[in-house]
Amino acid sequence: MSYSANQLKNGLKVMVDGDPCSMQQVEFVKPGKGQAFTRVKMRNLLTGRVWERTFKSNESLEGADVVECDMEYLYKDGDMYNFMVPVTYEQYAVEESAVGDSAKWLKDNTTCIITLWNDRAIVVTPPNFVELEVTETDPGLKGDTAQGGSKPATLSTGALVRVPLFIEEGELLRIDTRTGEYVSRASKA
């Protein structure tokens, strides 16, 4: 499937210089006198780079075979992260570079969105919220449950987050993975 530049739409994935890229902002630019262009802000799905390029409107671009799929995180084996499609039990070994910063939120059985390009995992997106246990932090200050102030805490996955002063080791916390910020205490199941 190929597209001409003036068929590009937000969210469409096409090949640019050999890499799959996702279109983020598309604008048709055509002065009354002058050539037509399609100005695009896009994201390289392999490197994460976001940049702007302008295409001649008749330039042709190959569609990228990119799909997103829910998968459960199983375990880490050397440099590879292993995921499984829950419905089919099909397993995927994902390279460290594709997991990137998401690694610090991965706990066994966490369901993530895996972006596949030609059946190769290229991006791992964790759920917006995860619940993780505090493994290390300074002792909590009793009674100080409402005031401001925070301290660092290490979570079971190795992630470091700022938490309120009253949090104790062993507590389960709800974290927003998009900002990396503490949200609340979570009740233990």
Next chain:
Amino acid sequence: MKYGPFLLGRTNILNIDLWQPSATIETLRKRGQLLADIRVFFALRDVLEVDVPVLSQAAVSDPFIDAMRVEYRHFVEDISSDFFLQSSPEYAMKRLLAAGSGCIYQMSKVFRNGEIGRKHNPEFTMLEWYRLDFDEHQLMDEVAHLIASVTAITGIQKLSYKAVFKHYLDLDINCASDELLAQTMRKHIEVIGDYDRDGWLNLLMSHCIEPQLKGAVFIYDYPASQAALAKVKQDCEGIAVAARFELFIDGVELANGYHELTDSYEQLRRFEADQQQRAQLNLPQRPIDMRLVEALSQGMPNCAGVALGVDRLLMIALKKEHIKEVLPFDIERA
């Protein structure tokens, strides 16, 4: 609703979600009022409304405007001949001027292939008018009066083409090399391929300058190479420039005007240059409007003319983001 058998094979119009207008009825009332106000403006100034054909045997020569081709037949089984939906009423209006019409305006639909986006619809409403014995600066004043009388927009700035490049990109267009233009462009946005000087100037204008233009601005004294159908004259430094202006409001290109070329030989030369550029770019050749050339040779009066996008004017006045919000039905719903 049930569809009868006469609709079989016409499933393309059965996307029933798109039956509704793309503009609200409230906006369409304001649109109707705008069209009426514009007509009053010209009636008070004794400018005659005309309605020249939108279907013509000739098409615009500009290589970057693609006219829509229409098949005309004398009877259904006849071999068709090509007509073109006009991209502006300019050529026919100039023939009226040469025939002694005096000052005229037309407000009508025009058509341009492939132009679709937030600020473009392939069919749109253009207001075009010609004023005898005006130059481009007198016409800019009248454009400003029109805008002020039909919207709340007043106080339009005036800057030369040279001055906007200096101000926004720190480029002196009279000295800058093509390589420097390309480099400046690539600092802002990635561009593949190579362009001629006007190509780079247009890219810089449309991608780097226009989005930064705030409020209402006339830009005048375009490079002589971008004269289109404007006279070429000398600016205050003695450099040849086109007697052409454009109006931008909040970065949207709204109007394009000229102190009109009246020399038939020069007109023919520009048509031929456009045909050559079309050939170089592998674009289709279009029939040259020799009737316009002939009209100029009979004598077209000294005048200035301007074309203004009425839909865009309404978009700006009502602060709408997309042109479809001011059209009864955009192309997708047409």
